[in-house]
Amino acid sequence: MDQQSQQAKPLDIKVELDQLRKMYTADIAAMYNTFNALILGQQGTGKTHLLKTCRKPVIVHSFDPGGTKVLKAEVADGSVIPFWELEKEDMNSPTAYKRWEEEFFRLRERDVFKHIGTYCIDSFTTWFEALCNQIVKRKSSTTKSAMEYRGATIRETGLMELKDWQVAGNIVRDMTKLCTALPCDFLLTGHLMLVKEEVSGAMMAFFNSIPSLRVNIPILFDEIYVMEAREMSQGIERTLLTGPTGKYVAKTRMGSGVFDLREKPDIKALLVKAGMSSEDIIS
Numbered sequence: 001m002d003q004q005s006q007q008a009k010p011l012d013i014k015v016e017l018d019q020l021r022k023m024y025t026a027d028i029a030a031m032y033n034t035f036n037a038l039i040l041g042q043q044g045t046g047k048t049h050l051l052k053t054c055r056k057p058v059i060v061h062s063f064d065p066g067g068t069k070v071l072k073a074e075v076a077d078g079s080v081i082p083f084w085e086l087e088k089e090d091m092n093s094p095t096a097y098k099r100w101e102e103e104f105f106r107l108r109e110r111d112v113f114k115h116i117g118t119y120c121i122d123s124f125t126t127w128f129e130a131l132c133n134q135i136v137k138r139k140s141s142t143t144k145s146a147m148e149y150r151g152a153t154i155r156e157t158g159l160m161e162l163k164d165w166q167v168a169g170n171i172v173r174d175m176t177k178l179c180t181a182l183p184c185d186f187l188l189t190g191h192l193m194l195v196k197e198e199v200s201g202a203m204m205a206f207f208n209s210i211p212s213l214r215v216n217i218p219i220l221f222d223e224i225y226v227m228e229a230r231e232m233s234q235g236i237e238r239t240l241l242t243g244p245t246g247k248y249v250a251k252t253r254m255g256s257g258v259f260d261l262r263e264k265p266d267i268k269a270l271l272v273k274a275g276m277s278s279e280d281i282i283s
Contacts, residue, residue: 037223057081059119083101206249
């Protein structure tokens with residue numbers, strides 16, 4: 001029997017499929033026990049407040065100045081751990097994005113995310129702004145004067161050209177991918193922008209970002225929820241939109257066929273409804 005005949009073995013499809021099941025589904029339990037969500041809404045609708053209902057402990061990397069003040073009680077009892085330093089951004093001397101990236105990779109390399117319930121970046125708007133400020137800083141440092149570029153000051157130009165927006169978009173997309181792959185729940189808050197639809201004239205709400213990211217960021221998430229706040233006679237009623245309407249784009253994978261269109265803004269309650277664990281992580 002020649003060497004070629006010895007190497008040619010008939011395919012045992014049962015053995016092959018068993019091996020594929022073991023290889024492809026090795027981490028399936030962990031994948032099904034966590035989720036990631038893009039939480040959208042206008043300012044003041046309660047996006048940050050939603051963190052009170054998440055699996056704890058919660059680490060919040062807060063870029064919104066004063067954004068985590070609504071979590072005062074949870075910060076006091078230690079169930080929410082905010083990184084406030086990122087809120088202190090100065091566009092003329094930006095440090096927030098660089099400081100965030102250093103801290104994110106430090107926590108990732110030390111496997112901290114395996115021991116928390118939820119990680120949140122609050123919000124995309126100010127996170128992305130901090131990144132753009134960092135790009136501006138790097139470009140300005142290559143000129144003769146840190147405050148001068150092509151005869152104009154940083155505050156006059158911003159220094160963001162087309163290629164810079166492309167670089168910023170690629171960076172924030174790649175970092176979002178890393179966040180959605182963490183071994184804990186991940187929430188990214190974001191704002192909405194209203195756009196008038198040309199044909200019907202109806203107002204549509206879209207993820208507030210540069211055009212290239214309005215699709216490229218939302219598609220990275222399992223869940224997209226929209227926080228709604230309506231003024232009622234008894235006070236403000238807040239609901240979490242989990243599916244699309246004429247005005248808003250929302251979606252759910254973990255709650256497919258289970259969630260109502262509008263749910264109570266309670267993450268743990270949604271996890272229970274989806275058949276997932278809502279238990280806090282005990283470290």
